[in-house]
Amino acid sequence: MAAEHKLRAPVHVSAFVVTCSDSRDAAHDDSGKDLREGLSAAGHTVAGHTVVKDDPEAIRGALAQAQAAGARAVLFTGGTGIGRRDCTVETLRALFEKELPGFGELFRMLSYQRIGSPAMMSRATAGTYQGMILFALPGSPQAVRLALEALILPELGHAVRELTR
Numbered sequence: 001m002a003a004e005h006k007l008r009a010p011v012h013v014s015a016f017v018v019t020c021s022d023s024r025d026a027a028h029d030d031s032g033k034d035l036r037e038g039l040s041a042a043g044h045t046v047a048g049h050t051v052v053k054d055d056p057e058a059i060r061g062a063l064a065q066a067q068a069a070g071a072r073a074v075l076f077t078g079g080t081g082i083g084r085r086d087c088t089v090e091t092l093r094a095l096f097e098k099e100l101p102g103f104g105e106l107f108r109m110l111s112y113q114r115i116g117s118p119a120m121m122s123r124a125t126a127g128t129y130q131g132m133i134l135f136a137l138p139g140s141p142q143a144v145r146l147a148l149e150a151l152i153l154p155e156l157g158h159a160v161r162e163l164t165r
Contacts, residue, residue, distance in 0.1 A: 016066035096127030
């Protein structure tokens with residue numbers, strides 16, 4: 001059944017990348033760059049990208065920018081840890097229409113296999129919002145590559161198709 005759904009799924013998805021960080025700027029955004037390059041290499045369109053402070057208003061503004069650009073998927077990197085300033089997860093969860101807990105669970109399982117017990121401190125998550133799928137990923141380049149290659153790219157078209165059913 002899943003294979004059948006994937007056959008009808010879009011091959012190319014318009015995506016937007018948002019880096020949430022108080023310490024990175026566009027010149028030092030390795031995770032955002034890795035996401036953009038990975039999406040493009042897989043045939044998806046990168047509708048835009050931005051670096052914002054790890055701040056709820058800035059994060060919501062970036063989401064509005066992604067929506068205006070026509071993105072169907074928005075990949076956020078950063079702000080998913082347990083630090084005092086980390087607020088990406090809380091900001092996005094407040095907007096989710098439907099949360100995809102399996103994404104975070106699978107990501108932490110895969111992370112555990114690679115890095116061990118520090119994986120439990122990741123609060124990576126995903127959910128839907130106004131016809132888009134949102135992914136909240138850690139800020140490390142290794143983590144975003146893992147999430148992109150193992151989970152997001154294999155299901156991105158399928159997930160977007162399911163949003164329209």
